[in-house]
Amino acid sequence: MNVYRSVETTAALPEVGQRERESSSHQDRGALLADPWFRVPFALTVVAMVAALYAIFVYAPPERVMGDVQRIMYVHVSLAWLSYLAFFVVFVCSVAYLWRRDERWDAAARASAEIGVVLTTLFIISGSLWGRPVWGTWWTWDPRLTTTAILWFIYVAYLMLRAYVPEVPRAARYAAVLGIVGFVDVPIVHMSVTWWRALHPEPTVVRPEGPLMPSEMVVALVLASVAFGLLYVTLMVVRVRLERLKDEVRYLQQELSLRGE
Amino acid sequence: MAALVAKDLRLESRRRETIAGVLVFVLLVLTLFLFALDLAPGEARRLAAGVLWITLLFAGLLALGRTFAAERDQGTLDGLLLAPLDRSALYLAKVVATVVFMGLVEIVALPIFAAVFDAPMLTPGVVFTVALGTVGFAAAGTLFAALAAQTRARDVLLPLLLLPLLAPLLVAAARATDDLLAGAATPTSAPWWELLIGLTVLFLGTAVLLFDTLVEE
Numbered sequence: 001m002n003v004y005r006s007v008e009t010t011a012a013l014p015e016v017g018q019r020e021r022e023s024s025s026h027q028d029r030g031a032l033l034a035d036p037w038f039r040v041p042f043a044l045t046v047v048a049m050v051a052a053l054y055a056i057f058v059y060a061p062p063e064r065v066m067g068d069v070q071r072i073m074y075v076h077v078s079l080a081w082l083s084y085l086a087f088f089v090v091f092v093c094s095v096a097y098l099w100r101r102d103e104r105w106d107a108a109a110r111a112s113a114e115i116g117v118v119l120t121t122l123f124i125i126s127g128s129l130w131g132r133p134v135w136g137t138w139w140t141w142d143p144r145l146t147t148t149a150i151l152w153f154i155y156v157a158y159l160m161l162r163a164y165v166p167e168v169p170r171a172a173r174y175a176a177v178l179g180i181v182g183f184v185d186v187p188i189v190h191m192s193v194t195w196w197r198a199l200h201p202e203p204t205v206v207r208p209e210g211p212l213m214p215s216e217m218v219v220a221l222v223l224a225s226v227a228f229g230l231l232y233v234t235l236m237v238v239r240v241r242l243e244r245l246k247d248e249v250r251y252l253q254q255e256l257s258l259r260g261e
Numbered sequence: 262m263a264a265l266v267a268k269d270l271r272l273e274s275r276r277r278e279t280i281a282g283v284l285v286f287v288l289l290v291l292t293l294f295l296f297a298l299d300l301a302p303g304e305a306r307r308l309a310a311g312v313l314w315i316t317l318l319f320a321g322l323l324a325l326g327r328t329f330a331a332e333r334d335q336g337t338l339d340g341l342l343l344a345p346l347d348r349s350a351l352y353l354a355k356v357v358a359t360v361v362f363m364g365l366v367e368i369v370a371l372p373i374f375a376a377v378f379d380a381p382m383l384t385p386g387v388v389f390t391v392a393l394g395t396v397g398f399a400a401a402g403t404l405f406a407a408l409a410a411q412t413r414a415r416d417v418l419l420p421l422l423l424l425p426l427l428a429p430l431l432v433a434a435a436r437a438t439d440d441l442l443a444g445a446a447t448p449t450s451a452p453w454w455e456l457l458i459g460l461t462v463l464f465l466g467t468a469v470l471l472f473d474t475l476v477e478e
Binding site for chain 2: 098150153154156157160161164165170173174176177178180181182184185188189191192193195196
């Protein structure tokens with residue numbers, strides 16, 4: 001609304017913030033470390049990460065053919081599960097936002113999309129690092145790699161869309177549409193590229209006949225996944241809180257500029 | 262809805278330069294491909310399907326950019342939204358208009374592609390594939406054109422949003438066309454036609470559900 005005014009009003013903001021703080025209704029909003037919703041997942045993440053590192057590098061045996069390189073798999077596979085989860089959360093929050101029109105759903109979708117893009121980027125990089133010594137190439141057009149690349153493009157576009165539409169209710173609606181259509185599109189992308197190319201190792205953990213790897217490896221993989229899962233939760237808590245604070249700042253700015261008239 | 266389609270098409274026919282422009286663009290891209298690839302006579306047919314679909318995709322983006330531009334520039338979208346009709350009719354009318362528009366371009370472009378690549382592109386199979394691909398493209402494209410039209414930097418945003426989602430469409434349409442150019446009656450390497458139909462239905466379905474939220478306000 002008053003986009004042009006926001007520059008001059010930012011100067012007046014700290015004062016309002018102060019008043020809010022004195023009235024003490026929002027006192028703890030900014031204090032991240034004091035919040036149990038942050039502290040508990042954060043502490044668990046640290047513990048799980050240490051345990052996962054021990055399991056990956058000490059507890060799990062080296063793979064017979066690939067040797068130590070195979071240890072990337074624990075991180076890679078965990079990142080893969082997590083990035084799909086993150087985009088699934090975007091989908092669910094997008095649907096919930098369009099249905100309920102509550103900005104909290106949109107903040108969660110925004111946060112999860114951003115974390116999902118970071119996880120997918122790491123997932124692709126870790127896969128490349130593994131692919132180079134094992135397959136002899138950084139990248140191939142294998143179905144799963146191709147699907148992941150397309151997935152990455154879709155959600156980068158999602159973040160671009162958010163950057164290009166500054167007005168929040170409109171950006172939220174547009175992004176929700178993309179969050180839904182994008183997620184629905186993923187199985188079809190996967191199907192099309194599977195028919196197009198078929199080199200990636202077959203699933204060795206989630207199989208009807210039970211896992212194909214020694215139990216130490218399964219333990220390491222599960223621990224790594226749990227650690228990354230907790231990291232996701234911690235990041236979500238921080239990001240959602242940040243998005244909510246941004247929303248609040250925007251409201252205050254609007255309110256101030258209205259009052260200034 | 263028929264009235265809406267008729268309106269869009271009448272507008273386009275009065276501005277023949279748009280369709281001529283897109284057609285010339287198709288021929289230009291084709292020529293540039295031939296310059297860049299520098300094909301020997303035997304190689305041309307192998308690349309024909311890929312070049313055809315990339316060209317059609319780019320031309321389609323150009324056409325889509327137009328579909329909501331006039332409405333936006335002249336403020337007629339508000340009028341349409343005030344009219345007592347279902348919003349999804351507005352979407353479907355735009356899809357039909359885009360399909361007809363692209364169809365006219367393709368009717369002229371396909372024989373030229375067939376001649377340049379010396380490939381059997383005028384068989385019922387290839388024409389059917391092009392038609393399926395065009396409908397799928399229009400279904401997804403119209404939804405995102407409506408979205409991008411209301412943003413700044415819409416020319417950058419539309420391809421960024423649309424092309425990753427259309428990756429399966431490009432794979433299916435290009436592979437199907439390739440199979441057919443190799444002499445098969447129907448696509449042989451995979452059920453590509455079914456995939457194109459499924460994709461189109463999926464895009465149409467989600468778009469009809471979601472179009473409302475894009476144009477509200």
